[in-house]
Amino acid sequence: MDGRVTAVSRNGTYSFSKPNRETVTLLAGLGVEGDVHAGETIRHQFRMTYEPGLPNLRQVHLMHEELFDELALKGFTVSAGQLGENITTRGVDLLGLPTGTLLHLGAQAVVEVTGLRNPCAKINDFRQGLLGEVFGLDPVSGNFTFKSGIMAVVRHSGPVRPFDAIGVELPPLPHRPLERV
Template identity: 80%
Template sequence: MSGTVTAVSRNATYAFSKPNHPTINLLAGLGVEDDVHAGRTIRHQFRMTYEPDLPNLRQVHLMHAELFDELARKGFDVSAGRLGENITTRGVDLLALPTGTLLRLGGQAVVEVTGLRNPCAKINDFRPGLLGEMFVLDPDAEEFTFKAGVMAIVRHGGPVTPGDTVTVELPPTPHRRLERV
């Protein structure tokens, strides 16, 4: 299974969206160089207040461009970086990956998928009504499917650029389903 990087984004300050860049550099064990969420411990503004010493399982946020296509069909104008993701992909079903999946990005960088992004209320501040599109109830399982991308940690650093190949390496079985992190 493989796909493509369509955009890369970072922001050195806390803001909902992240500007696109020609390239980003991933740092092993830290995240995206010059991004506010990079660090060994939690960098999420809200969670830092009560869990500041926990490991940062949200070093890199990946989003599937197919979500933007779906949102456009529903009248929402959303593009890469606008929902705060660092890496936008196409052709990989990120939400279906098991915990521990390795994603090889380009020629050097490798991230390990740690879980699903938990969509927050700020999404509605960005576009009213958008939060309701970030999850769907599975009536059979009586569970929500979160669609706001996946979070990862950096296992091997390196540059990531639009056009880079995304190669998926599944972990050994039994696979663990992604949960919110």
């Protein structure tokens, strides 16, 4: 896969969208430096109320820019950071990666893919009807589909910038498909 970072975003306060930055720094075991979701334990507002001591498997949110292209065809204008992701990518099939994949971002940073982002109803507050485009029931398989990106934990610290290359290192076989985290 010939992937690259197209945008990086972080926000120090809880809000749905995250402003784009020139660079973000990933911190091993924590997440994006200065981001409200960084930490060793869960930082998602809703989940902190009932699972505060569990490990934070959602330190970094990655989203494929190709989703924005798909949504534009359906009349939704969405750009990097607006759906709360930290790293926007192009050229990597994020949703097709197995659990445990290592993504090398730029020269130093490495994240390990932990699972799929579980989209919440706040997506409809951002754009009415958008939730149905990023989450739904596949009529053929009967399985739920999740298109709103993947989550990861930081394994190696380092800066990440737009235009950085993305290297994909698959885990050993057998591969485990992504599940919601």
